[in-house]
Amino acid sequence: MRTEAPLKKMSSERQPDGQVRYQLELGDQLLFLNELIGRDFELEFGGNIHCFCGETVQKVFRQHFCYDCFYSKPQAGDAIFRPELSTAHLGQEDRDLEWEKAYQLQPHIVYLANSGGGKVGVTRVAQMPTRWIDQGASSAIVLAEVPNRFLAGQIEVHLKEHFSDRTHVKKMLHSEDTAHDLKEERGRAMDLLTDEFRSYCAEEAEVVELRYPVKERFVHQKSLQLEKDPHLKGKLIGIRGQYWLLDQGRALNIRSHEGRLVRTSWK
Template sequence: MSYVGYLSDLEHEPQTPVQYFLPLGDRRIHLNPWIGQSIKIDFLGEKACCACGRKANKLFNNGYCYPCFTKLAECDLCIVKPHQCHYHLGTCRDNEFAETNCMTPHFVYLALSSGVKVGLTRKSRGLARWIDQGAVQAIPIAEAPSRKAAGEMEYWISQHLPDKTDWRKMLTGKVDQVDLLEIREQIRQMLPPEFATYLLDERELYNFTYPILETLEKIKSLSFDKQESIEGRLIGVKGQYLIMDHSVLNIKKHTGYKVEVKLG
């Protein structure tokens, strides 16, 4: 089977195990049935902006041409540093984008992918966000009325917990043995009073399993910026990574790259 198109983020459905799909052209390739079989991906030498479709020699921020990178709200620094949101200052790049994506309820959560990390996500994207990070467990600890409010709480907690995932440990399946409920309770006891009204009493842990036949002892990450063709036996999918028998490929990092995918 052969498919041609521009890469974009892996899509998934929260089943057991997680079901993964690779959007490519007008197709949505279900990857789970191909795990254990050969895969070959050839970069065809073209890149296109994921926002405007413009052809570009170089893409920024996982798939944007330079003009979009400098103008679109979703590429502003406050997306990765939400506590620095400047909507209230009247300097937002796109007020409509902010009202739809930022001035809405957000979860502050704990996730376990390699170790425990704190993060935030729009309330409507909780499950998708946790799967994108390769989390095996997650639990929301608070619901804030906006991205900025959630970002301020996340920033405070990040002084005590990491806010980054060790992607190499995540892919090798080396996960710390911790009790998320206990850690959440410790955080609740430490939080400043101004965050108290955001706290949730939810006790249910979300658990995720991934379609992985075997794990790699050492993680080697491949890139189409260094080679035009990548092939091997597909042994799993986790987060935004295709795991092959010798290396991994971050699909999100290659958004906008035109490729031909051959399966089987």
């Protein structure tokens, strides 16, 4: 086995035909994951977690922040998880105004996606289509493009009564893709917006299709947690969103284990 390295969220890219390719950086290794599908592996978690601040800890909050970072760093601030709570556009600091300005005062989009079900979401323009891939969406469409995170959050909140803002994880992992016509859904959403919000919607938008490398039918039985399953042995049968789909219906959310120091080996 290799030396320990911290897990990171998988990076991904969409090929012109819609196929998603995944890579995982693990220490000085770069794993081309699509090529490892069908292979057996072992993954060992020793209990230490690396926070992005450099500290090594045994307990983290909101998936990968050490105690101090969770309560002090802007990367763990409320506006990250609830865009409508953004205040940088008012010049108001939550934790670090300069960081919050750079993050919040950049173009954002509000989108609609099929991700096990129809949903509405918000992301930075620079995060397309990464955000959609991370959620395992089979298709997505831009509803509106706005100059900052606050406005995107406002539109999302406005639409939450009519559209879910959650990914239906189990359906998504089962590849039970609902066939909401996203152009139609976009029209429905636009009708629900105020004139001000609608002024941020382009007249036309394209549906982006995404296809994931899943080689066998997957029926979810168990979501793995490395804290409870520190010596993992399995076969990778597919990848969707930020999940590894393994044999015996087991799913491992790579992103939710960010920072865990692990060793891996592939057969």
